[in-house]
Amino acid sequence: MLIAHISDLHVMPPGELAYGRYDTAVTLARCVDSLLQLHPLPALVLATGDLVDRGTAGEYRRLRGLLAPLPMPVYLIPGNHDAREALCLEFGDHSYLPRPGAKVDYRVTENDICLIALDTVVAGEDGGALDPAQLDWLAAQLAVGPRTPTLVLMHHPPITSGIRCMDGIALDVASARRLGRIIERHPQVERIVCGHTHRAIQARWHGTTVSVCPSSAFQYGLDFRPHAGAIPTAEPPAYQLHYWNGAQLVTHTVTPA
Ligand SMILES: [Fe+2]
Ligand SMILES: [Fe+2]
Numbered sequence: 001m002l003i004a005h006i007s008d009l010h011v012m013p014p015g016e017l018a019y020g021r022y023d024t025a026v027t028l029a030r031c032v033d034s035l036l037q038l039h040p041l042p043a044l045v046l047a048t049g050d051l052v053d054r055g056t057a058g059e060y061r062r063l064r065g066l067l068a069p070l071p072m073p074v075y076l077i078p079g080n081h082d083a084r085e086a087l088c089l090e091f092g093d094h095s096y097l098p099r100p101g102a103k104v105d106y107r108v109t110e111n112d113i114c115l116i117a118l119d120t121v122v123a124g125e126d127g128g129a130l131d132p133a134q135l136d137w138l139a140a141q142l143a144v145g146p147r148t149p150t151l152v153l154m155h156h157p158p159i160t161s162g163i164r165c166m167d168g169i170a171l172d173v174a175s176a177r178r179l180g181r182i183i184e185r186h187p188q189v190e191r192i193v194c195g196h197t198h199r200a201i202q203a204r205w206h207g208t209t210v211s212v213c214p215s216s217a218f219q220y221g222l223d224f225r226p227h228a229g230a231i232p233t234a235e236p237p238a239y240q241l242h243y244w245n246g247a248q249l250v251t252h253t254v255t256p257a
Contacts (some may be wrong), residue, residue: 001111003151003242003249004042005037007195008050010081011063016128018053019232024217026238027045030065031216034239034256036069040242044110045211048154048195049079049121050211051087060090077117078104079155079196080126080169084119105134107133107141113244114150114188116141126169128156128196135178142186149244150188152208157194157204159210163223165230166197181207190249191242200238200253209249214238 018024035042047067051152052059067074076091078084090099096106096117117139130138137195142150145246158176161165169180192210197216198220201212211254220233221228236255243250 001113001244002040002042002102003113004038004045005048005213005240006216007032007048007155007213007239007243008079008198008217009047009052010050010215010217011066012054013056013058013062015118016215018197022218022232024053025062025066031239031257032066032069034254036153041091042072043075043152045070045114045166046151046153046193047074047076048153048193049077050081050195051076051078051119053081055081055083055086057086057090060205064090073110074085075108075115075117075153076104077155078221078235079120080121080128081127082121084121084179103134107138109145109148111244112148114129114145114148116150116152118152118154119240120175127172127174128154130154130175130179132178135157135175135182138179139182142189144187146188148188149190149249150186151242151249152183152189152192154192154194155196157196157210157212158192159201159205161197161199161201161203161212161230163197163199163220164226165228166220170196171197183208191251193242197238198232201252202241211240211242213240214253
């Protein structure tokens with residue numbers, strides 16, 4: 001089974017370009033086209049936040065149109081650029097989403113794989129967090145299926161990447177510490193899939209693997225200097241394909257032509 005993973009789509013209103021250069025609708029449309037040319041088609045698509053750039057209703061309407069050609073289930077979670085209420089209003093027919101305004105935490109099972117989504121968005125902040133109720137809920141969900149291969153979806157990575165400007169707005173340290181203590185008790189967590197950093201990153205973490213998907217729109221430069229900012233680069237838009245081979249998840253990074 002193939003699980004497609006797109007992230008940081010940053011869809012904007014028609015005529016607007018991210019950083020004055022990147023037409024994020026065009027780059028998303030190229031990713032969607034690329035997914036549709038795969039054989040077999042992915043069984044599902046994960047979209048791990050920063051779905052749109054400013055969280056407006058118009059952007060979500062445009063996002064819906066861009067995702068419409070995908071015939072398989074698409075699972076959405078918000079990032080710091082999203083507005084969870086507008087997201088849930090536009091995608092009200094996605095039955096896994098909560099009522100508008102509630103945190104976008106959900107659990108679904110697809111083809112014997114469990115997906116658990118955690119909403120790490122903090123209103124008005126670029127960095128992310130998980131509150132105690134979310135962590136308790138996660139622990140309860142993981143206890144339900146101790147032998148079901150599980151993917152945890154969240155926008156903000158819980159790791160220190162070395163890219164200081166992004167580490168400063170990752171999942172907050174206290175949330176990451178508590179999350180790690182839960183994850184390490186549940187070896188069925190095959191992967192934590194994230195976005196936010198606009199780069200492909202992997203790390204072993206508390207007995208699982210954290211995997212950050214690059215952006216379908218633009219990547220930030222790899223700069224480890226302490227005062228470096230998040231600067232978009234000429235690196236191409238990309239997405240990932242997680243291939244479940246029956247025993248493990250194998251991740252491929254794809255740059256659409
Ligand atoms: Fe982003
Ligand atoms: Fe983000």
